[in-house]
Amino acid sequence: MYQAELHLQQEKECVLTDLAREVDAPLDIEIEELHDHNVTFVLHAGERAGSWYDRLSDADAVHHVQRLDGEALLVTKHSCGAYAAVSKNHGVLRRVNRIGPRQRVYHVLVFQREDLKAIIEEFRSIGLVTLGQLTEFGGATSALTTRQREVIETALEAGYFQWPREVTSEELAADLGISRPTFLEHLRKAEGTLLTQLLDETDGRTRW
Structure with a gap:
């Protein structure tokens, strides 16, 4: 199991690029789900939530946008390439991301080096990586609860992280006898635990 920090200078324009140009700091987004070529995330828009809601609603790449509260938006959009590359090659993306105008x-958490190589190769079609x-x-899964481990192992074995996905979150939730929101919450917590341990790990570092 590997955790990689990838720096991407994106050349391809996207709706988040335009929004990021309007603020002094990078945008904070929380990834909810990667599915095929789409990504669902929470965008913390602050006082710009109203105007950004209108712009996102009008964007061709955006399939859905919803106001969650006064400052946050739930957005589902077509991936500009990076999120699709991670999902396609069996990667798990850290939930919290910061998006700048370019950088x-x-x-990314991957289980094999070959998957990381494939992600990097696809990133090169988007920009400089x-x-x-x-x-x-090697020992991150020991920190998971029994249910979290069951959920993430079931998802892996069923092809949830394959490209295209071989099973939906609704089907997996039904197989496990839980609701889809509960399934996604267990999956997010498992991913968060794995990524946090990898980010905090200071030993055994290696260079590509």
Whole structure:
């Protein structure tokens, strides 16, 4: 199991690129789900939530946008390439991301080096990519609860992280006898635990 820090200088324009140009700091988004070529995330828009809601609603790449509260938007959009590349090659993306006008940093969890190589290769079709830190870690799953481990192992075995997905979150939830929101919550917590351990790991670091 590996955690990679990928730096991408994106050349392809997207709706988030335009929004990021309007603020002084990178945009904070929380990834909810990657599905085929789409990504669903929460965008913390602050006082711009109203105007950004209108712009996102009018964007061709955006399939759905919803106001969650006064400052946050739930957005489902067509991936500009990076999220699709991670999902397609069996990667798990750290939930919290920061999006700048050009420069983006992704923390990706993969189970095989070949998957990471494929992600990097696809990133090169989007822009200039460099590998920051690569950490190998072997014991992260021991920190998961029994239910979290069951959910993530079931998802892996059923092809949830394959491209295209071989099973939906609704089907997996039904197989496990839980609701889809409960399934996604267990999956997010498992991913968060794995990624947090990998990010905090200081030993056994290796370079690509």
